[in-house]
Amino acid sequence: MTERSQETLRVGVIGLGIMGRPMARNLARAGFAVTGFSRSRASIDAVADAGVSPGASLGTTIAGADVVVTMLPDTPDVVAVVRGEDGLLARAHPGVIWIDTSTIAPSMAGELAAEATRRGIRTLDAPVSGGESGAVAGTLTIMVGGDRATFEAAGPVLRAVGKTITYVGSSGHGQVTKLCNQVVAAGTLLAVGEGLVLAERAGLDTDAVLRALGAGAAASWMLENLGPRMLARDYRAGFFVDLQLKDLRLVAEEARRLALPLPGAALCEQLFRAVAAAGGGRLGTQALITALRRLAATGESIDPSPTRR
Amino acid sequence: MTERSQETLRVGVIGLGIMGRPMARNLARAGFAVTGFSRSRASIDAVADAGVSPGASLGTTIAGADVVVTMLPDTPDVVAVVRGEDGLLARAHPGVIWIDTSTIAPSMAGELAAEATRRGIRTLDAPVSGGESGAVAGTLTIMVGGDRATFEAAGPVLRAVGKTITYVGSSGHGQVTKLCNQVVAAGTLLAVGEGLVLAERAGLDTDAVLRALGAGAAASWMLENLGPRMLARDYRAGFFVDLQLKDLRLVAEEARRLALPLPGAALCEQLFRAVAAAGGGRLGTQALITALRRLAATGESIDPSPTRR
Numbered sequence: 001m002t003e004r005s006q007e008t009l010r011v012g013v014i015g016l017g018i019m020g021r022p023m024a025r026n027l028a029r030a031g032f033a034v035t036g037f038s039r040s041r042a043s044i045d046a047v048a049d050a051g052v053s054p055g056a057s058l059g060t061t062i063a064g065a066d067v068v069v070t071m072l073p074d075t076p077d078v079v080a081v082v083r084g085e086d087g088l089l090a091r092a093h094p095g096v097i098w099i100d101t102s103t104i105a106p107s108m109a110g111e112l113a114a115e116a117t118r119r120g121i122r123t124l125d126a127p128v129s130g131g132e133s134g135a136v137a138g139t140l141t142i143m144v145g146g147d148r149a150t151f152e153a154a155g156p157v158l159r160a161v162g163k164t165i166t167y168v169g170s171s172g173h174g175q176v177t178k179l180c181n182q183v184v185a186a187g188t189l190l191a192v193g194e195g196l197v198l199a200e201r202a203g204l205d206t207d208a209v210l211r212a213l214g215a216g217a218a219a220s221w222m223l224e225n226l227g228p229r230m231l232a233r234d235y236r237a238g239f240f241v242d243l244q245l246k247d248l249r250l251v252a253e254e255a256r257r258l259a260l261p262l263p264g265a266a267l268c269e270q271l272f273r274a275v276a277a278a279g280g281g282r283l284g285t286q287a288l289i290t291a292l293r294r295l296a297a298t299g300e301s302i303d304p305s306p307t308r309r
Numbered sequence: 310m311t312e313r314s315q316e317t318l319r320v321g322v323i324g325l326g327i328m329g330r331p332m333a334r335n336l337a338r339a340g341f342a343v344t345g346f347s348r349s350r351a352s353i354d355a356v357a358d359a360g361v362s363p364g365a366s367l368g369t370t371i372a373g374a375d376v377v378v379t380m381l382p383d384t385p386d387v388v389a390v391v392r393g394e395d396g397l398l399a400r401a402h403p404g405v406i407w408i409d410t411s412t413i414a415p416s417m418a419g420e421l422a423a424e425a426t427r428r429g430i431r432t433l434d435a436p437v438s439g440g441e442s443g444a445v446a447g448t449l450t451i452m453v454g455g456d457r458a459t460f461e462a463a464g465p466v467l468r469a470v471g472k473t474i475t476y477v478g479s480s481g482h483g484q485v486t487k488l489c490n491q492v493v494a495a496g497t498l499l500a501v502g503e504g505l506v507l508a509e510r511a512g513l514d515t516d517a518v519l520r521a522l523g524a525g526a527a528a529s530w531m532l533e534n535l536g537p538r539m540l541a542r543d544y545r546a547g548f549f550v551d552l553q554l555k556d557l558r559l560v561a562e563e564a565r566r567l568a569l570p571l572p573g574a575a576l577c578e579q580l581f582r583a584v585a586a587a588g589g590g591r592l593g594t595q596a597l598i599t600a601l602r603r604l605a606a607t608g609e610s611i612d613p614s615p616t617r618r
Binding site for chain 1 (some may be wrong): 345359415434437438440452472475476477483484488489491495496497499500504507508511513514517520522525526527528529530532534548560564568569571574576580598606
């Protein structure tokens with residue numbers, strides 16, 4: 001990697017969903033020679049017009065890259081791309097940097113990093129926060145674990161997709177930091193949702209309530225950005241309920257591994273599950289308030305007759 | 310009140326605790342003729358040097374005021390000052406404005422306002438947020454319910470103690486808005502605490518975690534201001550656990566009255582109660598994390614022998 005200038009550094013992006021696609025575009029815009037690959041041919045074609053070369057296969061995309069960036073939905077997807085026949089361990093050149101920007105189980109992130117290191121691959125776990133809008137704007141928050149030297153070497157690539165880039169420690173620590181982020185983000189969203197259902201139920205001027213709360217100790221990114229959408233019942237997705245649920249499952253698994261009770265995070269998971277159970281998995285996380293409204297029986301009335309089924 | 314200029318407007322402040330004392334000082338600094346009264350003679354003496362006249366009694370303080378400001382700990386204290394023999398209903402002149410900046414039960418706030426109105430007293434419920442530091446700096450957030458004309462008339466007094474002053478609706482609505490504020494503030498604090506105990510337990514660089522989380526969707530006033538104190542185990546009070554518990558009790562009562570389930574707020578109340586049970590009632594609310602650490606058994610070890618008592 002050090003032999004090539006930034007202009008000709010070849011970056012292979014694996015995973016071209018709502019996050020991977022704009023990241024690939026921003027990397028191309030920053031001057032890297034970007035090849036994109038996805039299981040979906042349509043996704044590959046969709047980035048081609050932004051200066052991203054279509055990858056012919058997973059293996060060739062990896063084999064032709066100095067830096068491999070993965071952005072995949074869940075742990076098994078990353079495992080498949082790393083350990084698969086045509087995957088990273090089989091096809092990457094020694095010295096390649098693999099940056100996993102997916103959010104996956106920290107323990108598996110550590111395992112995969114160890115396997116890759118044995119093949120001479122340098123690894124970073126670098127999950128992101130900021131959602132689709134952050135990916136499009138190139139302003140993602142990136143939490144990076146791995147060797148500090150690898151972190152320094154990957155700087156130009158990370159800066160092409162993110163704004164606040166924090167080195168948090170060794171392999172896997174980026175993933176745990178992301179889980180901490182999700183615990184705080186989900187819990188803050190629940191707090192906002194409960195405050196607003198109380199305001200709705202009490203018949204308050206909810207816009208005035210938002211203004212008053214935003215000025216003091218109750219202020220948060222969630223209150224400012226998703227509070228108004230909750231009140232307007234605008235559930236268009238910045239971040240899917242299904243992905244929030246996946247992250248809270250990873251939190252629960254990690255907390256279990258650490259023997260750590262997290263009652264608030266557990267409550268968040270239950271309520272997001274209620275949103276998904278009602279068909280809201282592809283709504284934005286602000287749809288959490290629909291579960292609170294249903295709890296408050298403003299969603300569905302119950303036939304009080306005990307004999308009705 | 311309209312016959313006097315702002316310079317000579319007489320303001321009686323009832324309640325000179327950690328909030329009322331700096332508020333009285335700021336009112337005097339703004340040019341009002343301020344008289345302060347408290348059940349504690351020491352508290353009255355403590356504000357005298359700041360241009361606040363000592364009130365001889367509750368009744369004379371009220372009788373000599375154009376505007377009465379109450380800042381008292383809980384609902385019964387306000388009830389006593391309003392309905393007591395020497396209190397507001399008995400001693401206030403018609404046309405006086407009574408501004409209750411205490412946080413009390415919204416239903417009682419409505420009752421007292423109705424009683425005062427029948428005596429020709431104009432009322433505002435105007436609970437504040439911002440804690441001691443906000444009171445000292447005169448930058449409190451004030452959520453005001455009552456007649457809009459009374460709100461306009463009281464503007465100069467409110468602006469002498471607060472910065473963000475929001476009219477939220479009729480009598481009692483200021484109190485409910487404050488409860489919404491407390492639901493969001495306490496829930497956000499729980500979210501921050503859980504994220505940080507996860508970071509501690511996983512052995513992360515907690516300062517790096519704070520930096521990373523503060524840049525994105527997990528950001529909040531609580532994370533920024535109380536997160537570092539949680540990590541530093543600095544529990545000096547900006548806002549007492551005991552007062553947070555009182556506010557969460559008011560939330561629980563109001564939610565019960567509205568038949569509204571608020572599981573997150575209920576969880577917060579339980580955990581703050583655990584802090585108080587352990588002797589932390591006079592610590593700052595950031596001590597919530599001590600209950601989470603105890604849950605995680607990093608506080609006390611259990612003798613596993615079932616026969617030991």
